[in-house]
Amino acid sequence: MGDVILTMKGIDKSFPGVHALDHVDLEVRKGEVHALMGENGAGKSTLMKVLTGIYHKDAGTITYEGKEVEFTNPREAQDAGIVIVHQELNMMGHLTVAQNIFIGREYMNGKLIDDKKMNEEAKKLFDQLGINIDPKETMSRLTVGKQQMCEIAKAISHEAKVIIFDEPSAALTEAEIEELFKIIRDLRDKQMGIVYISHRMDEIKVITDRVTVMRDGGYVGTLITKDSTKDDIINMMVGRVIYEDPKTESQVAPDAPVVLKVEHLNAGRMVKDVSFELHKGEILGFSGLMGAGRTETARALFGADPKDSGDIYVNGQKVDIKTPQDAVKCGIGYLSEDRKRFGIVVDKTVAENSTMASMENFMKGIFIDKKKEKDTAQEYVEALKTKTPSVDQLVVNLSGGNQQKVVIAKWLVRNCDILIFDEPTRGIDVGAKSEIYHLMNELVAEGKSIIMISSEMTEILRMSDRIVVMCEGRKTGELGIEEATQERIMHAATLRN
Amino acid sequence: MTDKKNGNAFTNNPLVRAIGLQKIVVVIVLIALIAFFSAVSPSFRQYSTLLSIMDYTYYLAFLGIGVTFCLITGGVDLSIGTGMFCYALIGGYLITRQGMPVIVGILVTLICGLIMGIVNGLIVSKGGHAPFLATLCTMMIARGLGAIATGGASVTWPGATAPNGWTRSLFKLTVGEIKLPLGFLWVMILAVVMSIVLNKTRTGRYIIAIGSNKEATRLSGINVAKYQTMAYVFSGIFTGLAALAYSSAFQSMAPGGGGGVELNAIGGAIIGGTSMSGGAGSISGTILGVFIMSVLQTGLPLIGLQANYQQIIIGLVLIVAVYIDVLKNKKLDK
Amino acid sequence: MEKIKENAFVKKIGFNTLVLLCVMVVLYILFAIATPLIKTNASFVSYSRIVSALNYAYFLGFLALGVTFVIATGGIDFSIGPVMFCSALISGYMLTLKGVPLLVCLLVSVLVGTIFGVINGFLVAYAGLPSFITSMASMMIAKGVGSVFTKTQSVSWPQSADANGWFRNLVKMKINGIDIPTGLIYLIIGAVICSIILNKTKAGRYILCIGSNREAVRLSGVNTKKWEMLAYIICGLLAGLAAIFYVGAYTTVQPGLGDTFNNEAIAGCVMGGTSMTGGVASIAGTLVGVLIIALLQEGILAMGFQINYQYIITGIIVLVVVYADLRSRRRRN
Numbered sequence A: 001m002g003d004v005i006l007t008m009k010g011i012d013k014s015f016p017g018v019h020a021l022d023h024v025d026l027e028v029r030k031g032e033v034h035a036l037m038g039e040n041g042a043g044k045s046t047l048m049k050v051l052t053g054i055y056h057k058d059a060g061t062i063t064y065e066g067k068e069v070e071f072t073n074p075r076e077a078q079d080a081g082i083v084i085v086h087q088e089l090n091m092m093g094h095l096t097v098a099q100n101i102f103i104g105r106e107y108m109n110g111k112l113i114d115d116k117k118m119n120e121e122a123k124k125l126f127d128q129l130g131i132n133i134d135p136k137e138t139m140s141r142l143t144v145g146k147q148q149m150c151e152i153a154k155a156i157s158h159e160a161k162v163i164i165f166d167e168p169s170a171a172l173t174e175a176e177i178e179e180l181f182k183i184i185r186d187l188r189d190k191q192m193g194i195v196y197i198s199h200r201m202d203e204i205k206v207i208t209d210r211v212t213v214m215r216d217g218g219y220v221g222t223l224i225t226k227d228s229t230k231d232d233i234i235n236m237m238v239g240r241v242i243y244e245d246p247k248t249e250s251q252v253a254p255d256a257p258v259v260l261k262v263e264h265l266n267a268g269r270m271v272k273d274v275s276f277e278l279h280k281g282e283i284l285g286f287s288g289l290m291g292a293g294r295t296e297t298a299r300a301l302f303g304a305d306p307k308d309s310g311d312i313y314v315n316g317q318k319v320d321i322k323t324p325q326d327a328v329k330c331g332i333g334y335l336s337e338d339r340k341r342f343g344i345v346v347d348k349t350v351a352e353n354s355t356m357a358s359m360e361n362f363m364k365g366i367f368i369d370k371k372k373e374k375d376t377a378q379e380y381v382e383a384l385k386t387k388t389p390s391v392d393q394l395v396v397n398l399s400g401g402n403q404q405k406v407v408i409a410k411w412l413v414r415n416c417d418i419l420i421f422d423e424p425t426r427g428i429d430v431g432a433k434s435e436i437y438h439l440m441n442e443l444v445a446e447g448k449s450i451i452m453i454s455s456e457m458t459e460i461l462r463m464s465d466r467i468v469v470m471c472e473g474r475k476t477g478e479l480g481i482e483e484a485t486q487e488r489i490m491h492a493a494t495l496r497n
Numbered sequence B: 001m002t003d004k005k006n007g008n009a010f011t012n013n014p015l016v017r018a019i020g021l022q023k024i025v026v027v028i029v030l031i032a033l034i035a036f037f038s039a040v041s042p043s044f045r046q047y048s049t050l051l052s053i054m055d056y057t058y059y060l061a062f063l064g065i066g067v068t069f070c071l072i073t074g075g076v077d078l079s080i081g082t083g084m085f086c087y088a089l090i091g092g093y094l095i096t097r098q099g100m101p102v103i104v105g106i107l108v109t110l111i112c113g114l115i116m117g118i119v120n121g122l123i124v125s126k127g128g129h130a131p132f133l134a135t136l137c138t139m140m141i142a143r144g145l146g147a148i149a150t151g152g153a154s155v156t157w158p159g160a161t162a163p164n165g166w167t168r169s170l171f172k173l174t175v176g177e178i179k180l181p182l183g184f185l186w187v188m189i190l191a192v193v194m195s196i197v198l199n200k201t202r203t204g205r206y207i208i209a210i211g212s213n214k215e216a217t218r219l220s221g222i223n224v225a226k227y228q229t230m231a232y233v234f235s236g237i238f239t240g241l242a243a244l245a246y247s248s249a250f251q252s253m254a255p256g257g258g259g260g261v262e263l264n265a266i267g268g269a270i271i272g273g274t275s276m277s278g279g280a281g282s283i284s285g286t287i288l289g290v291f292i293m294s295v296l297q298t299g300l301p302l303i304g305l306q307a308n309y310q311q312i313i314i315g316l317v318l319i320v321a322v323y324i325d326v327l328k329n330k331k332l333d334k
Numbered sequence C: 001m002e003k004i005k006e007n008a009f010v011k012k013i014g015f016n017t018l019v020l021l022c023v024m025v026v027l028y029i030l031f032a033i034a035t036p037l038i039k040t041n042a043s044f045v046s047y048s049r050i051v052s053a054l055n056y057a058y059f060l061g062f063l064a065l066g067v068t069f070v071i072a073t074g075g076i077d078f079s080i081g082p083v084m085f086c087s088a089l090i091s092g093y094m095l096t097l098k099g100v101p102l103l104v105c106l107l108v109s110v111l112v113g114t115i116f117g118v119i120n121g122f123l124v125a126y127a128g129l130p131s132f133i134t135s136m137a138s139m140m141i142a143k144g145v146g147s148v149f150t151k152t153q154s155v156s157w158p159q160s161a162d163a164n165g166w167f168r169n170l171v172k173m174k175i176n177g178i179d180i181p182t183g184l185i186y187l188i189i190g191a192v193i194c195s196i197i198l199n200k201t202k203a204g205r206y207i208l209c210i211g212s213n214r215e216a217v218r219l220s221g222v223n224t225k226k227w228e229m230l231a232y233i234i235c236g237l238l239a240g241l242a243a244i245f246y247v248g249a250y251t252t253v254q255p256g257l258g259d260t261f262n263n264e265a266i267a268g269c270v271m272g273g274t275s276m277t278g279g280v281a282s283i284a285g286t287l288v289g290v291l292i293i294a295l296l297q298e299g300i301l302a303m304g305f306q307i308n309y310q311y312i313i314t315g316i317i318v319l320v321v322v323y324a325d326l327r328s329r330r331r332r333n
Helices: A044-051 A074-080 A097-101 A115-129 A144-157 A174-189 A201-207 A230-238 A294-302 A324-329 A339-343 A350-354 A356-362 A370-383 A400-413 A430-445 A457-463 A486-493 B014-019 B021-040 B047-072 B080-097 B102-125 B131-149 B166-171 B183-200 B202-212 B214-219 B224-250 B261-271 B283-302 B307-333 C002-006 C008-013 C015-038 C047-072 C080-098 C102-126 C131-149 C165-170 C182-200 C202-218 C224-250 C259-271 C283-302 C308-332
Strands: A004-015 A018-029 A032-037 A059-064 A082-085 A162-166 A193-197 A210-215 A218-224 A258-267 A271-279 A283-288 A309-314 A317-319 A332-335 A418-422 A449-453 A466-471 A474-480 B173-175 B178-180 C173-175 C178-180
Touching: A004 A044, A018 A032, A018 A044, A018 A059, A018 A193, A018 A210, A032 A044, A032 A174, A032 A201, A044 A162, A044 A193, A074 A082, A082 A144, A097 A115, A097 A144, A115 A144, A144 A174, A174 A193, A174 A201, A193 A201, A201 A230, A210 A230, A218 A230, A258 A294, A258 A449, A271 A283, A271 A294, A271 A449, A283 A294, A283 A457, A283 A486, A294 A324, A294 A332, A294 A418, A294 A449, A324 A332, A332 A400, A339 A400, A339 C202, A350 A356, A350 A370, A350 A400, A356 A370, A356 A400, A356 C202, A370 A400, A400 A430, A430 A449, A430 A457, A449 A457, A457 A486, A466 A486, A474 A486, B014 B021, B021 B283, B047 B080, B047 B183, B047 B202, B047 B224, B047 B261, B047 B283, B080 B102, B080 B131, B080 B224, B080 B261, B102 B131, B102 B166, B102 B224, B131 C131, B131 C259, B131 C308, B166 B183, B166 B224, B183 B202, B183 B224, B183 B283, B202 B214, B202 B224, B214 B224, B261 B283, B261 B307, B261 C131, B283 B307, B307 C131, C015 C283, C047 C080, C047 C178, C047 C182, C047 C202, C047 C224, C047 C259, C047 C283, C080 C102, C080 C131, C080 C224, C080 C259, C102 C131, C102 C165, C102 C224, C165 C182, C165 C224, C182 C202, C182 C224, C182 C283, C202 C224, C259 C283, C259 C308, C283 C308
Parallel strands: A018 A218, A032 A193, A032 A210, A082 A162, A162 A193, A271 A474, A283 A449, A283 A466, A332 A418, A418 A449
Antiparallel strands: A004 A018, A004 A059, A210 A218, A258 A271, A258 A309, A309 A317, A466 A474, B173 B178, C173 C178
16 A cells, blocks of 8 residues: 545535535545445445535545645546546447547547547557457447446546546446456556445455445544454444344244245346245345346336236236236335335325325315325324325425335325335435334234345345345345345355356 | 347348448438339429429528437427528518628528527526427527518518529529539538538537437536537527528528428438437438438429428328337337 | 415415416506507507407417416427417318308317327327427428318408307407407316316326326326326317317418417416426416416507517517526425
């Protein structure tokens, strides 16, 4: 490890209603890989956005190469040598690989762009990284992994001194991850400072030199990776949050009937021959890495996306689900991972959202029975302990956890027996999280059945009675809770073809 | 997993990919249309028909080239048809009623287009308006302005034999007995120039990038507002050129006209493979698409379908073209 | 300020609508003062001018009420003006040249509008085409169909004194030599029905929610395509109805026209607080918005200006109002 190249000190940032960063510190040295860890919503990405000028900090200082800096946009940060490889890929699908890499700083030949030179330079970059991509290929025709490599090549081509990797491995195959690590080590040897954001403990141990942990927008501490254990890091990450122990045995009655059976489901490139069963009163966890095809499976099952083939049985009856309408008629409800886009109608009231899926029960002739609507909504506000001043409140004014409860209420009002919870606690604060867990346990106790998709291992182990693991669109494992361990799940989640 | 998503042997053929499948189909359709009209109508086979196809092509091609840039950014410019009339009215008014030199009239026509382009661009990029709504409003404004500027009367540009008639020779040169469609040369030259602008300059590159992924373009440190505005400025300037081509070909125009012309141009661009959802498009495709429109406009009356039928047919063509575009994008998303 | 907004009565009508009403009154006063100053011997304050402004408001009002539903879904319909003309041309042609009974013709008028609504709705909701380009294409088609049907002739509907002239009583009734603006009653009835549909029925609820977040509604198991299409059908139907009030007031229709009314109807809508991004709509607001547009055109004509100024002004109004809406949304997020 060399000299300090970048110091962030006392960084503070608030958004309306959220204190996103609370005096966070970070120090990066030349020639180190510095992990930035924390749970979802801990503020890692926000911190990096403040660094690269996408957000403006409210307080604190950033010192880079000995000088205090404040970038006002990503371009300035880039020019100074700080680049970020984004979690969401930032590419222009219609342009070629080389055109993407050199966007904003094209090689010119007089007034005209020198595409030939750009292709050559891109080729050189790829050779240097030891990857084989045709610079002239249209970006949208590459696989996600290859696209990521292009992003890295782009970052390097900026003569970067600090490179930030924001969950780079999430969508990569094992081989691609190996390739990525090789590249990162090369970069480290060239005395670059590297910030590596990831959830995956194993990777952190393999690739990083130091770890900075964040929690709920605050700075927790910095450790030297080789001197600390996994548990040290986990303890810092979870902190005051008391996670209950993993479930040790299934709570489902041995003779519980199968309420949902999916056979050989195929849909697009992300769902390949998936089969599973869901029992009455069961929480079936769906684990896997990002991009494993879990959400796609749920959406195809629910009729939200078209499926290519496969049979679905509800309570033993074969059903034909082509649209969400069909699914809802079969008593299936879907709680999306992206609440704002797929769950709630933000500028409508709690009452209006609660009855969305079952309007026909709230009609008096051709008119909506608003009193009944409000009464029912109120009933569920109380049952789910939703914090809202009234059922006339617009959902947009509720916190994430309470919005989630409104979506749950929507399906309970509809009296759905099979509920698909896709990342039910994403972006929800700790208190609300345990309330949602509590609620899920109550629901299965009442005889409802839940499919829970989750990327948080602790959540999977704590809530599930049985666990299905997916990788690259296939089901790669099925474990009873008694036999499930983090290691076994992870093994199945990386079982690639 | 392979790198190449969907497509079969034919569509993955390098030559087909280089030209674009859609353009090949358009050329075939164009040939089929010409063959059909020639077979049905003897008068379609005459040289004068070619000239009248060209008359329609000039202004539609200019409008099409300009609006292609807007479409590629993911926007649209609906003000071009009415705008073209407005600028031609103002320019012609200055020449024939105010007795100004022709060159002044021409410059004013072009400058009007430029100003409208800047205004549209700023409303869309800085004001954040939906392009279709913004340009619909400026279309109404252009309509009103054209009529007010000329006092509500129609305007006639100088005829070919008039002292100031040399402007008409710019597009149709009479050599002895033969009329030469000189305008075709200008259309081709400008098409090549704008094709280079689109594919070989930063402006064009960033316009494509904005249409492909606006946020990513912004994060690459590119001044999105500037280049988005540029697309509308191109559209404005080319509308000015179209106004010259129109007044040269048809000489006179009434205030309040020009509505619907934009759909011919936009339809031509979409037929040529420019996508309504942005990011993809080519000038050569637009020119081909515009030819389909102008062949239809010339051919339909010759087989007995007058202007009112044309409106219906062009409306249908537009719906089909946009539907194909929607299907294409759906396939890409998969 | 906040206190006024919280008042029960103000809440019921809508704060924005009340502001608009004030704008209307101010505008009236302005015209009353300005007209004699600008044009000698002209005056704005007269009963006949109010009746004349209302004549303009009826058909525009129905157009605007219809397009409010479409805009509420987050779409747009640029075909309403030409569709109205197409309806008036086809039914008028049948009435005057084919001798079809008046009542049938009035029904045909509504039917033609509805058919266009069905086509637009199908193309947008089921085929997934962008609404603005679809409706522009159907605008062309409506113009074409209208003029093909009448062989590019204009059509004149019967005068009040003629045999079939009674339908004009829908717009204006002469009692003891005084013009009674009966059309206003029908427009208000229409608005009340629209308001009930939008706010009290399942259709209205879904239309508004689709405009706000289509995917969330679809994933709630709602047939979003059906309800979205319905909005276009309502819009087309009302355009057909508007045709009756247009000819009731202005008698003659020419083929190939009508697109200027699109912008005026949309201007009335957005002024009334209906958001172009969808999800928010106010029928009362639309009504007042339309009255303002009608007043504006009466004022412009009274002062002796060309109607072309109206186009410019409505263009600017839409730009400004929509910009204000975008700004306030951005600030909230």
